[in-house]
Amino acid sequence: MIASWKQEKPNALRPIALKAKLQSAMDQFVGLERDGESLLAGLAKVRELRAEELPKLFVVSHRRYCYEVQEAYEVRGMLDLAELVILSALSRKETRGHHFRVDYPQTDAVPYHTTVQWEKGKHTLGVMPVTKIDQREDVK
Amino acid sequence: MTIDLNIFRFDPDTDSVPYYQKYTLPWTEGLTLLMAVRKVYETMDPTLGFRNYFCGRGLCSSCIMTVDGKTKKSCHIVLEPGQEYLIEPAKGYPIIRDLVVDYGVKRSDPETGKVYDIMSGTVI
Numbered sequence: 158m159i160a161s162w163k164q165e166k167p168n169a170l171r172p173i174a175l176k177a178k179l180q181s182a183m184d185q186f187v188g189l190e191r192d193g194e195s196l197l198a199g200l201a202k203v204r205e206l207r208a209e210e211l212p213k214l215f216v217v218s219h220r221r222y223c224y225e226v227q228e229a230y231e232v233r234g235m236l237d238l239a240e241l242v243i244l245s246a247l248s249r250k251e252t253r254g255h256h257f258r259v260d261y262p263q264t265d266a267v268p269y270h271t272t273v274q275w276e277k278g279k280h281t282l283g284v285m286p287v288t289k290i291d292q293r294e295d296v297k
Numbered sequence: 298m299t300i301d302l303n304i305f306r307f308d309p310d311t312d313s314v315p316y317y318q319k320y321t322l323p324w325t326e327g328l329t330l331l332m333a334v335r336k337v338y339e340t341m342d343p344t345l346g347f348r349n350y351f352c353g354r355g356l357c358s359s360c361i362m363t364v365d366g367k368t369k370k371s372c373h374i375v376l377e378p379g380q381e382y383l384i385e386p387a388k389g390y391p392i393i394r395d396l397v398v399d400y401g402v403k404r405s406d407p408e409t410g411k412v413y414d415i416m417s418g419t420v421i
């Protein structure tokens with residue numbers, strides 16, 4: 158990974174530039190008020206950033222205190238995390254707390270957890286009932 | 298209005314002697330030295346080394362630098378327009394690169410000069 162980041166390339170992109178792009182996309186599509194459409198648009202945007210912009214990353218190489226390399230790792234993780242945030246927001250079809258869905262303004266009577274599992278680039282969505290910790294089988 | 302920063306540069310792997318590099322950047326109301334250095338890194342020179350982790354409000358001391366010969370917390374220094382500043386790494390610590398020094402386990406308080414062990418918090 159680091160080796161490919163250190164290679165000179167045309168239209169090179171600094172990690173902070175990609176961070177800024179991701180942050181503005183999340184702000185625009187996955188902000189306080191969200192609906193299915195904007196979340197899907199955000200998901201497409203994040204995937205596009207990962208496919209097209211991530212390979213363009215370029216970091217200056219220093220052996221000592223190379224903050225840019227760290228930022229490159231960070232932004233790679235941020236892209237994965239952004240995708241997980243959007244997927245779980247899409248699967249919660251209600252409004253709860255600061256997750257305000259314009260298309261589903263109601264709050265369901267029975268609360269539940271949504272879960273996203275991410276393994277080798279594939280995600281699985283799930284739902285878990287809300288139970289008190291001392292009633293959970295797997296914790297006992 | 299602009300400010301000039303004369304920043305100490307030294308990479309022990311590639312440079313035999315340190316040198317100073319001058320950056321000129323626009324001044325804005327309330328600009329602190331820490332934010333100015335960060336701006337240099339973000340917009341002008343990705344190779345500048347400094348500690349980009351900080352509280353920004355005088356609590357963590359990770360931002361200490363030597364400004365015109367005095368070691369101070371750079372987040373507390375508000376820059377004046379049209380001035381030139383000499384920025385060097387914190388005195389008394391081994392230099393890792395540019396403005397980054399190895400604090401080790403000892404910290405000295407720039408005001409009182411007392412040296413603390415950060416693990417136990419006691420004065421050494």
Ligand code: FES
Nearest residue numbers: 351353357358372
């Ligand atoms: S940034 Fe924490 S003390 Fe200056």
